[in-house]
Amino acid sequence: MKYQKINGHDFYNMVVNASNRLLEESEYVNALNVFPVPDGDTGTNMSATFKAAVKEIEGLNSMSIAETSKKLAKGALMGARGNSGVILSQILRGISKGLEGKNEVDAIELAIAFKEGSNAAYKAVMRPTEGTILSVIRAAADAAIDTDVKDIVDIMDVIVTEAKIMLDKTPDLLPALKKAKVVDSGGMGLYIILKGMYDALRDDIKAEIRDIKPATAKMQGAQGTEDIDIKFGYCTEFIILADASKAEKFRDDITPMGDSQVVVGYEDVIKVHIHTNDPGAVLAKAVKLGELSKIKIDNMREEHREVLLSKEEYKEANIDDSAHFEGEAAVEELEQEKKKYAFVAVAMGEGITNIFKDLGVDYVIEGGQTMNPSTQDIMECVSKLNAEHIFVLPNNKNIIMSANQAAEIADKDVRVIPTTTIPQGITCVTMFNPELEVDENVENLKEAREMVKTGSVTYAVRDTEMDGIEIKEGNILGLIEGKIKRVGESYFDITEEILSDMIDEDSELITIFYGEDVTEEEAEEFAEKIEEKYEELDVQCYKGAQPLYYFLVSVE
Structure with missing residues (x-):
């Protein structure tokens, strides 16, 4: 097929086909995760984000490419999950800006729109890193701007070709990718999307949205019904x-x-x-x-x-x-008295969720590793809260961008405390002072999270080598602040080892959260051993019931 111009119908088929392709390949994209831990979720996040975007245009039937792209961008914005999903939503937002006011576009106008998508993605990231999805969209957009082809199919061919060339270069730009012998997972997700758009146009595919719903985060209020x-x-x-x-x-x-x-x-x-x-x-x-x-x-x-x-x-x-009364949340909103402060936190595991609720967090979104909540999930919690100031605790580095995006579009004062671990979030809630003004609280909570050292213990999902450490599938991994520090066969031994690495002369408190694969008796016996080893420190042990991680530990 040849196209001198494309309209809203053409664009609809392109993005729907792309969404279907990404859905098919999402597990493959997940498997490209650099870390050998069981929480690689880039493919899941990007697919869920793009699925939310195309769901927004389902049944639209508009000839206007501006209208189609605007609704697509809105769907992606609200459905964005994880850092890769947020960046993807910003790419679509930029493309929509480039298509604004147009019923149809030619090759040059489409190239300009892709360049707007690249610019928007770079602006969304505070410290852009090359060798990622950003490099792939930039290379594809620049190639489209520089080419003199006039047919839309041909320019999409250029975009896809350059995206693949840059994707293959990502290991040369990021040493971690080269060591793991993989390309960037976010870049691969974007390449699949671009290839799906190209194939739909080239082969005249009339795509239908696959009716597969992504997993949604479970929201819980402070009391159930x-x-x-x-x-x-x-x-x-x-x-x-x-x-x-x-x-x-x-x-x-x-x-x-x-x-x-x-x-x-x-x-x-x-x-x-x-x-x-x-x-x-x-x-x-x-x-x-x-x-x-x-x-x-x-x-x-x-x-x-x-x-x-x-x-x-x-x-x-x-x-x-x-x-x-939403699901298990059961929050009475009628005539609800406005309060000064409210909290939303993200948690994984029934025990950790209950701890947050017991500490007074208004809403706990059950998510985290493998299931990052979307901007929409966070917005739903925010919309139900009648408070002057709302604090959001992401408790995972891959959720911070979605939380920030929710804060930007909310019509309330939402403050994101960039907690990257569960223990950081719990410490922040504990140290919160309702008597202080909001800005002072923000500063105090950011300082409080810095007091917490966090370790985690999980298992390797594949063979690899990282920082000179040889790792075999099934090995127990001990991570400190997200970096693999210990490898062994026993999760009790590895937990003890990373605690030893974390404790120093200023340490006062050790907190242990045991996962769903550890029994209460095992956890209590282990905690007693740690108490005997560190008699001068306070040791607390809680049932976290978190999946994938045998132990989450913190030292303060």
Whole structure:
């Protein structure tokens, strides 16, 4: 086929075919992950992002390429998952800007639009790295600008050819890719998209959107709607103005009095959270240590009954309650009193999710490794919160860009604290001071996350060599701040080794979150061993129930 110009219908077929191709190849793109850990998700994120984009134009049937591309960009913006998905959404946003006001375009105009896509992608990244998806879109766009071909099929051929040439060069630009003997996964995802667009035009493909829905993040509010048996009825929170060294002994003292206890000490402050049936007894023990402040006691049974009653009243009144009771979130929005601060956090694992909720986080989006929430997922939480200032804790470096994108388009004051690990997020919530103004809190929370050293223990999904370390499939990997530091056969030994690497003379607190593949008995035995080894440090152990990672550990 030959095309001197393409319109909205042509562009529709191009991008839908591209989406279908990427969906087919998403696992292959995932497998290009440089790190041999079981959370390579670039293909999944890019495919979910592009699928959200084409879903936005489904049934549009517009001859205008401007209208089609604008809606496509909007869908990608809201559906963007992970860093690769956000960058892809910005490429589509730039292309849409280049096509603005046009019903159809020729080869030169299409080339200019691709250049706009490249420019937008580079602007979206604070420190652009060559050898990535950015290099691939730039090379493709520059080649389109420089060529003198007039046929659209021919210019798409140039774009695809140059994209492949640059993709093959990515290992020369990034040493990590060369060591792993792979090309950049984001660049490969983009190449598949461009090739799909080219094939649709060249072969006159009338594409139909594959009806396969990507996995969506699960959002949970602070309370569920199910009729549950609440063993300990009073959520009790307060601060003790006392020496932080007393925190461990106090935690042991109140452990028999309830559950969900979190006791954290920092300098001359001890922050306490516990679910108990006798708040008075807990406070009586606390006041012996020092002056009490910020006491907050909530009757969880009463609150739960009110939520259930409100839901039942809605049903009896024949009112569609979907806007007020979303899945398990069950948040009553009618006449909700505006508060000063609210929190949204991303977490993986039932135990970690519960910890965030127990600490007062308003919404927890269940996601993280292998399932990055989209900009839309974060926006849905933000839209339900009636607060002056909303803090978002991504708790994963691959979610920060989606969170920032949500903050930019929200009509509320949303502050993203760029936490890259679960322990950083938990520390930030713990150290939050509701009495401070928002800017001071932002600075304090950013400083608080820097206090946390994070380690993780998982397994290798393939053979490779990294930084001179030989790794075999199935090996246990110990990572510190995302970098592989230890390799072995036992996840208990590797966890102990990375803790040894992380602890220094300033360390005071070790926190252990055990995953779904570790039993409670094993975790408790391991924690006791660590306590004996580091008698001078406070050791806390929690059920994280996180997938893929046997242990997440932090040192503060």
